[in-house]
Amino acid sequence: MDILFNYLQYPFVRYALIVGVLIALCAALLGVPLVLKRFSFIGDGLSHVAFGAMCIATVLRMTNNMILVLPITVLSAVLILRTGTNTKIKGDAVIAMISVAALAFGYLIMNLSNTPNVSGDVCTTLFGSTSILTLTLGEVWMCIILSLLVLVLFVLNYNRIFAVTFDENFARAVGTDTEKYNLLISVITAVIIVLAMNLVGSLLISALIIFPAISAMRLYHNYKQVTIAAAVLSVAAAFAGMIVSILAGTPVGSTIVAADVLVFAVCWIIGARNGR
Amino acid sequence: MALLEVNDLSLGYDGKAIVEHLNFKVNAGSYLCIVGENGSGKTTLMKTLLHLQKPLSGTINYGDGLKPDEIGYLPQQTEVQRDFPASVYEIVISGCQSRLGRRAFYGKEEKALAADAMRRMAIEDLKDRCYRDLSGGQQQRVLLARALCAARKIILLDEPVSGLDPKVTAELYKLIEDLNREGVTIMMVSHDISTALRNATHILHIGSSVFFGTRQEYLSSKIGRMFLEQEGGEH
Numbered sequence: 207m208d209i210l211f212n213y214l215q216y217p218f219v220r221y222a223l224i225v226g227v228l229i230a231l232c233a234a235l236l237g238v239p240l241v242l243k244r245f246s247f248i249g250d251g252l253s254h255v256a257f258g259a260m261c262i263a264t265v266l267r268m269t270n271n272m273i274l275v276l277p278i279t280v281l282s283a284v285l286i287l288r289t290g291t292n293t294k295i296k297g298d299a300v301i302a303m304i305s306v307a308a309l310a311f312g313y314l315i316m317n318l319s320n321t322p323n324v325s326g327d328v329c330t331t332l333f334g335s336t337s338i339l340t341l342t343l344g345e346v347w348m349c350i351i352l353s354l355l356v357l358v359l360f361v362l363n364y365n366r367i368f369a370v371t372f373d374e375n376f377a378r379a380v381g382t383d384t385e386k387y388n389l390l391i392s393v394i395t396a397v398i399i400v401l402a403m404n405l406v407g408s409l410l411i412s413a414l415i416i417f418p419a420i421s422a423m424r425l426y427h428n429y430k431q432v433t434i435a436a437a438v439l440s441v442a443a444a445f446a447g448m449i450v451s452i453l454a455g456t457p458v459g460s461t462i463v464a465a466d467v468l469v470f471a472v473c474w475i476i477g478a479r480n481g482r
Numbered sequence: 483m484a485l486l487e488v489n490d491l492s493l494g495y496d497g498k499a500i501v502e503h504l505n506f507k508v509n510a511g512s513y514l515c516i517v518g519e520n521g522s523g524k525t526t527l528m529k530t531l532l533h534l535q536k537p538l539s540g541t542i543n544y545g546d547g548l549k550p551d552e553i554g555y556l557p558q559q560t561e562v563q564r565d566f567p568a569s570v571y572e573i574v575i576s577g578c579q580s581r582l583g584r585r586a587f588y589g590k591e592e593k594a595l596a597a598d599a600m601r602r603m604a605i606e607d608l609k610d611r612c613y614r615d616l617s618g619g620q621q622q623r624v625l626l627a628r629a630l631c632a633a634r635k636i637i638l639l640d641e642p643v644s645g646l647d648p649k650v651t652a653e654l655y656k657l658i659e660d661l662n663r664e665g666v667t668i669m670m671v672s673h674d675i676s677t678a679l680r681n682a683t684h685i686l687h688i689g690s691s692v693f694f695g696t697r698q699e700y701l702s703s704k705i706g707r708m709f710l711e712q713e714g715g716e717h
Contacts (some may be wrong), residue, residue: 242566362586369576372566373557379532380580380632381551427612428569 213452221346226444226462229405230414232398234440237419238433239371239391248286248378248392249415251301252399253408255282257332258315265319272348276400282308283396287388295375333407333459341404349401356394361402363390368429405444406459408435414440417466424470424477443469484509485548485636485667486531491540492506493526498524499538506686506694510546513659513668515682517675517709522689524671528640531669546635554633556625563613565698570608570616570624574600577631592631599627603657619650624658625658636667643674655681675710 240246259278263271278422285302291307316328316332341349360367367375370387378384395415416438422432454461486508494500500523508514519525529535531542544550554577566589577599578592588596600606603623608616613624622642629637634700641660643651651674659681662668672678685700687693693705700706 242562365576365582365587366579368568368572369579372563372568372573372576373560375532375534375557375560376555376632377579377629378534379553379555380577382579412691423567427567427615429567429572429609432567445507 209453210449214217218341219342219452221343222458223448225341225349225401226405226448226458227441229398229402230418230440230444230462231437232353232356232360232394233402233411233414234418234422234436235357235433236391236395236398237415237417237440238422238429238436239367240340240395241390241416241419241423242371245391246412246416247298247301248283248395249399251286251305252279252283252396253403253411254305254312255279255308256400256403257408258312260408261312261316261328265315270344272345272400275403276397277294279400281333283392284389287392290336332409333457345404349404350354352397352401352454359390359394363387364433364441367391406462410459410463413463414444417463417470419442421466421470421473424473439469439473440466485544485546487543488546489541489543491527491530491542492536492538493523493530493535495526497538501688501692504540504688506684508636508667508669510667511662511665512683513662513681514670514686515678516669516671516685516686516688517678518688524548524688525640527688528638528671548635552633552635554629554631554637556622556629556637556639556642558644559621565614568613569610570598570600570605571596571610573613573624574605574627574631577628580632588671589708595631596627599630602630602661603627617650618646619654620652622646623657628643630661630666634666636669637661639668639670639672641671641673643672643677651677679710 212282213376237249240248256279256387259275260271263274267276268274282304286304313328366377366382366387367390369382370384370391374384398415399408399411402414406414418436419432421439426432426435443465444462447465448458450456450465451458485509488504488506489505492499492502493504500521504527505515516524516527526535530537532553533675555709567660575588575592575596578588578595581592581595582588597606600609603626605620605623607628608620613621616624626637626639626642629639642658643654646654655677658668658670662681670678670682679697679701684696685693685698685706685707687709691705693700693703695703701710
């Protein structure tokens with residue numbers, strides 16, 4: 207306990223906790239409709255795109271890489287959604303193609319550019335490593351503002367997101383602009399993924415989106431409860447994961463994901479005992 | 483003035499027509515049954531009526547103050563819905579989504595509408611149950627209640643009884659009949675020709691040849707008799 211309070215004296219530890227909790231909250235909220243729409247993989251695909259963009263930013267030695275990474279990822283989210291409804295190439299194949307291509311080209315660019323510590327940089331981008339503990343005050347504010355924006359958009363559109371997720375055809379038939387809400391969902395997802403890269407790195411982001419939603423669905427049977435439970439479970443897992451990683455010196459990203467897996471296991475057992 | 487008037491409508495995909503020169507009218511209070519062989523374009527017609535798809539040519543006119551997005555819709559179940567964690571109430575009230583306008587949340591009026599729809603479908607006691615735990619017949623009632631929230635005047639049903647056992651099927655048809663008697667106009671796509679002929683006031687038969695008319699006219703038409711014989715063998 208004393209050690210923990212000692213650590214909390216440092217502003218970078220407090221920043222990490224604030225940012226981590228906010229990102230986990232947003233990811234979990236959005237995870238519920240994404241998982242239900244069978245869009246779990248969009249997170250995976252976009253995170254690889256974000257990795258590619260991050261590599262370009264590193265090679266260009268940009269100080270604030272978000273300026274490049276955010277627009278590229280948002281653009282890819284829109285592209286994936288557009289082609290997702292195209293019958294020529296199936297949605298899941300598009301996601302897989304974009305995702306591996308971004309991964310390959312990202313790594314290629316990194317290697318071609320003679321940056322001194324390629325494997326170190328790649329590892330940081332893929333697994334987050336300690337980057338969340340090196341956030342500047344500016345980055346923290348950017349994270350806070352973007353997360354709050356995501357939260358507000360989500361709450362204001364909660365009923366419509368539910369309607370579009372449950373039955374897109376019905377929603378369209380009664381005059382809801384489903385394209386608009388699908389676009390909203392993918393843009394928000396892109397923003398969350400870019401934010402979450404600092405927390406868990408681009409390989410593990412899907413865990414933040416998928417695990418809390420699936421865990422909550424084991425426990426609750428209506429949409430509102432599932433959404434709230436996913437948010438609570440995700441925040442708890444992220445907070446616990448960060449504390450453990452600070453105390454035990456483990457990598458932040460993988461510890462948080464491990465906590466999410468643990469939460470899922472517990473929920474799965476509780477769900478099984480309740481006869482699901 | 484008819485609620486819905488279809489003039490010289492051609493339907494299909496990628497410029498290839500499945501059905502051509504379709505003409506029919508739906509008057510307020512009528513019960514139209516749309517029948518035809520598989521692949522004859524029933525689903526395409528329905529999607530066009532709901533603006534999910536554009537017609538190749540022709541027009542659909544709306545009368546009697548009906549707005550194009552005021553057609554209630556009972557779709558077939560989708561893969562996504564089968565394990566969807568949502569309560570009956572959440573689904574029924576989502577039928578009010580077009581009434582939200584610029585608001586973010588449902589108000590008193592929508593809640594009253596949802597309560598009324600659940601009462602009419604006799605599912606009030608299922609209000610807090612999870613949709614995926616319900617039986618097939620109960621699920622259809624929930625979706626019907628949602629359709630009622632979306633539209634008071636006209637409802638379009640897509641194969642409402644597919645996969646239901648005979649007893650539940652009869653109950654559901656009874657509910658639909660009651661709605662029709664209360665003044666709700668019904669359009670139903672169905673394989674089940676025998677029931678179609680018992681309840682419907684009008685029949686639209688699409689396929690290689692097209693027929694539109696009242697039930698009596700259909701029964702005495704050549705196409706009607708042929709289709710009945712053919713389908714009769716299967717039932």
